[in-house]
Amino acid sequence: MWEKEYLEKISKAKLEWEEKFKNSKERDGKFETDSEIPIKRLYTPLDVKGDYLDKVNFPGRAPYTRGIYPTMYRGRVWTMRLFSGHGTPEETNKRWKFLYDNGETGFSAAVDALTFNGIDPTNPDGSPEVGTSGVPLYCIDSLFALTEDIPIDKISVALVVEPFTSAPVCSMYFNMAKMRGYDIKNLVGTTQNDILTMTVGYIPYKNVAPNHLLRLACDFIEWTVAMKNVPKWHPINFTGYNYREGGIDAVQELGFVFASACSHIDNLIERGWKVDDFVGRLAFHLAAHKDFFEEIAKFRAARRIWYKLMTDRYESKDERNHGFRFHIQTAGSSLTAQTPLVNIIRTAIQGLEATIGGCQSLHTNSYDEAICLPSEEAALIALRTQQVLSDETRITNTVDPLAGSYYVEWLTDEIEERVWKYIEKIEKVGNIAKALSTGFLYKEMRDAFHRRQARIEKGEEIMLGVNKYAVPYDEVTDVFRTNKEAVKIEQERIRKLKERRDNAKLERILDDLRKVCEKEENVMPVIMEATKEGATVGEICDIYREIWGIWDPPLAI
Amino acid sequence: MADGKIRVLMSKPGIDGHWRGGIVISRALRDAGMELIFGGFQNVEQCVESAIQEDVDVIGLSIHSGAHFAYVKRLLDLIEEKGLTDQFMLLVGGVIPARDFSELKKMGVANVYGPGTMTKDVVEFIKENIKK
Amino acid sequence: MRREYDIDLLIRKFKEKDKIALARLISIIENHPEKASDIFKNFNHIKHDSYIIGITGSPGVGKSTLTGAIAKRLLKEGKSIGVISVDPTSPFSGGAFLGDRVRMTEVSLDPNIFIRSLASRGYRGGISRAVLDITLLYEAFGMDFIIIETVGVGQSEFEIYNLAYTIIVVMVPGYGDAIQMQKAGIIEIGDIYDVNKKDLGGADIAAHIDMMLDDSTFQGGWRPPIVQTNSITGDGVDELIENIWDHKEHIELSDLLSEKKKIRFAYKIKELLYYKIDIVLESLINQDELNHITTKALENKFQIYDLVHDLFSDVKFERKSKS
Incomplete structure (x- = not known):
């Protein structure tokens, strides 16, 4: 970015400087990023390669390194969206309204393990977990209760369900919106619909094989966006966050999401769609982790990689489709159950990374999340943390303030280069379904688990309160307990629904679903019908299991 | 002939799929010379039947769903029903609030491991308390 | 917490088709093959x-x-x-x-x-x-x-x-x-x-x-x-x-x-015999002797056969008459 002569001058001066201070001692230990990229003592113009207009350019201009919109937060600050849900839909509705009244600008439904896995509360294997880790959304009535008195035409809602249950749960949401008189063509929101979350992010409980999950995810993208039934919806959110939490590094996180995104795009192209028919609504969900500069460089690199994928690989013509849109969650795995108040500081710093990095939407963790679901008090502090960033720090005054930092620009390049190599490594195994069924991604996760655990046990990665200044596991913090009656309430909700609905009619629709699954047609139209008639999430997922069989993931230790 | 090895069943009751803790501990126990039977998702009946057939010394439950009391109670009730009280060392790990530890121990859990557990502590505890 | 096993009790339970007993007998046989005959003699019928x-x-x-x-x-x-x-x-x-x-x-x-x-x-x-x-x-x-x-x-x-x-x-x-x-x-x-x-x-x-x-x-x-x-x-x-x-x-x-079936048992019988011979050999040749010839072998690797032959030369298996 500089004239050759000027760089030579700097180079010479740098040599002199090194010579003069060659006896200056540095601390013992490695200086490297969380992804184990070695870091030099100092970065200078010598480390910054390439042309500003090609590589960095202005916000809203290719390759979007500085941000996808020309004004960024001077136009509109990020959406403050707390991932939230517990007990019952009614209780979650109350929490949502509380957060909305306190300035939250988007909703995100954390569902319970049963909704996640397509299990009804009547199933004894899962019944103790009704509402314990999120909101139970088993039937259309739950969606009415969840959104009661909430202006869903004005505020976007993220439904955090994965391919196995995205069709039933989201169709319930769409049907509910229709019944409440909204045109779903104008509905805004997001479905996570991320195959990797339900395969390597968590172990799936009685789910189907990855090739079917990939198809279900693409059915949903196709029906909502490509077919324009819910054209403003984000039908998928490639959620690097969930696997990053397991211990993979920043480079792998981007490798996973991009390899996954490409498999989905390829699937839809095989179905006969053009990339510009749907790609503008694909979104991402990444982590803001512990390494401050590396994370910011990661967000910048991600925008550049996505732009190149869109133009070089997929030859997208519509430049509105080239921007990498992403939601951020601060790193839950960086939080400690020991002295949990320190988590507020960790989260604030990670929130700063996300916003300096130009995210579109942000979740900040509550300080008690290493122990339980967030209490109201802790959730409010998490929201206020974002508001401190947006309203008090003045970081929103300018766009991409770290551009031009020799270190950050160098690190952005370095990460980009490593991510391309990692994408290539995954794609050598095959598409994302193959990378799962062969066990490759499970081994990558497994290795990451052990690497991170070893680093913590050896003290190479410091967690205050755990392996440095260790204190006993905290007994003082109040533990938020979810509603013990939730299981009864939800079983009753289902019982009433089954009494009310036309079971014969529903049986016929479910039979149609069997045929659709066998013929591998898009499942959405028939599932829209089924949930409107009162089908539960478990009933629909049981048909998937019946037709496609239950898949055991190739776990590795 | 080598003497018996410590056999451990690692089980995930319920349907919550957080798997890192279970895997990390499984590897650590294997590396400490134990035979680790990976049960994966199991309801309590399947867990107890596995523990019986595999004749394990230790049952490890990995629970991240907040439903630890419910599953531990079901499991211990079933063990009692089968007349196997005190035949297995029961360990529980996961997202368990510290203030629940003493109650779980009172119920019959030998030890509880929350977030931030060092694997060597688990290995040591088992080796100290099961002499083979 | 080490469990004590009572073989007679386990056999009784085993015959009542008790899976706990089956599981424990497997453990015993796995860990203590010398107890196998005590167990199997109960099944002769x-x-x-x-x-x-x-x-x-x-x-x-x-x-x-x-x-x-x-x-x-x-x-x-x-x-x-x-x-x-x-x-x-x-x-x-x-x-x-x-x-x-x-x-x-x-x-x-x-x-x-x-x-x-x-x-x-x-x-x-x-x-x-x-x-x-x-x-x-x-x-x-x-x-x-x-x-x-x-x-x-x-x-x-x-x-x-x-x-x-x-x-x-x-x-x-x-x-x-x-x-x-x-x-x-x-x-x-x-x-x-x-x-x-x-x-x-x-x-x-x-x-x-x-x-x-x-x-x-x-x-x-x-x-x-x-x-x-x-x-x-x-x-x-x-x-x-x-x-x-x-x-x-x-x-x-x-x-x-x-x-x-014949292969199955012939194989097993041979294996059990070798196992017994192993034990006899171990009682006749001690670790020091083995260490000694290993050290020797380091000096001259081409001697390995002779060293083993020498060590074995004073070992004599004899079969006593059974009558």
């Missing part, structure tokens, strides 16, 4: 034979899921089944990860099935000793079928094949797997070949095996059939079981079965 099926193939081909699927069908027909799943012991730590059971959760609560995971450990005489002993316990327990599942790597696991009457070799689509198994010599031992994960293809490898079989001669006129399955959906498992029945019938009618 039992004449029951189980039919033994061996399932082998590379890691990740879906053997355990397939075992579960076969077991499910057999259970439906009212048969009882004992499963032995063998996984390797880590030579470094001595520990093992036994991850087969997790694939059989669906059938694990059936009263007619018993599943035991076994680590190969560092057994003298190989893992097959423990496996054979467990098959004997299963037979005494009255199991109709025994399924032994192994990765089939290494000589000692290879010997497990001597214990089964019908051997199923499992592979997955893609030539790589077949070639690896061919190299390992495993591919020649199958009575039935199963191409699992047929949803990923399978015609290619089936043709490859077929070609290979064209070049083979067949024991007793049985040409091994090639079946394609999908153990996740259960697709093809019925056909696989049909083939097991056919093979069973074939070896029963052609008297190959009694031949196989």
Whole structure:
């Protein structure tokens, strides 16, 4: 970015400087990023390669390194969206309204393990977990209760369900919106619909094989966006966050999401769609982790990689489709159950990374999340943390303030280069379904688990309160307990629904679903019908299991 | 002939799929010379039947769903029903609030491991308390 | 917390079909082979034979899921089944990860099935000793079928094949797997070949095996059939079981079965003899002597044979008259 002569001058001066201070001692230990990229003592113009207009350019201009919109937060600050849900839909509705009244600008439904896995509360294997880790959304009535008195035409809602249950749960949401008189063509929101979350992010409980999950995810993208039934919806959110939490590094996180995104795009192209028919609504969900500069460089690199994928690989013509849109969650795995108040500081710093990095939407963790679901008090502090960033720090005054930092620009390049190599490594195994069924991604996760655990046990990665200044596991913090009656309430909700609905009619629709699954047609139209008639999430997922069989993931230790 | 090895069943009751803790501990126990039977998702009946057939010394439950009391109670009730009280060392790990530890121990859990557990502590505890 | 076992009590319970007793007797035999005769002498009156099926193939081909699927069908027909799943012991730590059971959760609560995971450990005489002993316990327990599942790597696991009457070799689509198994010599031992994960293809490898079989001669006129399955959906498992029945019938009618049983015990008897000789040898030659010749060998490696010969020269086995 500089004239050759000027760089030579700097180079010479740098040599002199090194010579003069060659006896200056540095601390013992490695200086490297969380992804184990070695870091030099100092970065200078010598480390910054390439042309500003090609590589960095202005916000809203290719390759979007500085941000996808020309004004960024001077136009509109990020959406403050707390991932939230517990007990019952009614209780979650109350929490949502509380957060909305306190300035939250988007909703995100954390569902319970049963909704996640397509299990009804009547199933004894899962019944103790009704509402314990999120909101139970088993039937259309739950969606009415969840959104009661909430202006869903004005505020976007993220439904955090994965391919196995995205069709039933989201169709319930769409049907509910229709019944409440909204045109779903104008509905805004997001479905996570991320195959990797339900395969390597968590172990799936009685789910189907990855090739079917990939198809279900693409059915949903196709029906909502490509077919324009819910054209403003984000039908998928490639959620690097969930696997990053397991211990993979920043480079792998981007490798996973991009390899996954490409498999989905390829699937839809095989179905006969053009990339510009749907790609503008694909979104991402990444982590803001512990390494401050590396994370910011990661967000910048991600925008550049996505732009190149869109133009070089997929030859997208519509430049509105080239921007990498992403939601951020601060790193839950960086939080400690020991002295949990320190988590507020960790989260604030990670929130700063996300916003300096130009995210579109942000979740900040509550300080008690290493122990339980967030209490109201802790959730409010998490929201206020974002508001401190947006309203008090003045970081929103300018766009991409770290551009031009020799270190950050160098690190952005370095990460980009490593991510391309990692994408290539995954794609050598095959598409994302193959990378799962062969066990490759499970081994990558497994290795990451052990690497991170070893680093913590050896003290190479410091967690205050755990392996440095260790204190006993905290007994003082109040533990938020979810509603013990939730299981009864939800079983009753289902019982009433089954009494009310036309079971014969529903049986016929479910039979149609069997045929659709066998013929591998898009499942959405028939599932829209089924949930409107009162089908539960478990009933629909049981048909998937019946037709496609239950898949055991190739776990590795 | 080598003497018996410590056999451990690692089980995930319920349907919550957080798997890192279970895997990390499984590897650590294997590396400490134990035979680790990976049960994966199991309801309590399947867990107890596995523990019986595999004749394990230790049952490890990995629970991240907040439903630890419910599953531990079901499991211990079933063990009692089968007349196997005190035949297995029961360990529980996961997202368990510290203030629940003493109650779980009172119920019959030998030890509880929350977030931030060092694997060597688990290995040591088992080796100290099961002499083979 | 160490449990004490009372063998007499366990035998009594075992005869009442108590699974806890079966499990504990397996542990005793596994850990203390010298107690095997104390246990087996209680079964002298039992004449029951189980039919033994061996399932082998590379890691990740879906053997355990397939075992579960076969077991499910057999259970439906009212048969009882004992499963032995063998996984390797880590030579470094001595520990093992036994991850087969997790694939059989669906059938694990059936009263007619018993599943035991076994680590190969560092057994003298190989893992097959423990496996054979467990098959004997299963037979005494009255199991109709025994399924032994192994990765089939290494000589000692290879010997497990001597214990089964019908051997199923499992592979997955893609030539790589077949070639690896061919190299390992495993591919020649199958009575039935199963191409699992047929949803990923399978015609290619089936043709490859077929070609290979064209070049083979067949024991007793049985040409091994090639079946394609999908153990996740259960697709093809019925056909696989049909083939097991056919093979069973074939070896029963052609008297190959009694031949196989003979091999099973001849093999075991030899193994037990070697085990005894080992113990005698150990009492005659001590570690210091072994260390000594190792040091010598370092000085002159070409002397190894002579050194061993010298050490052995004053060892004399004698057979006393039995009368």
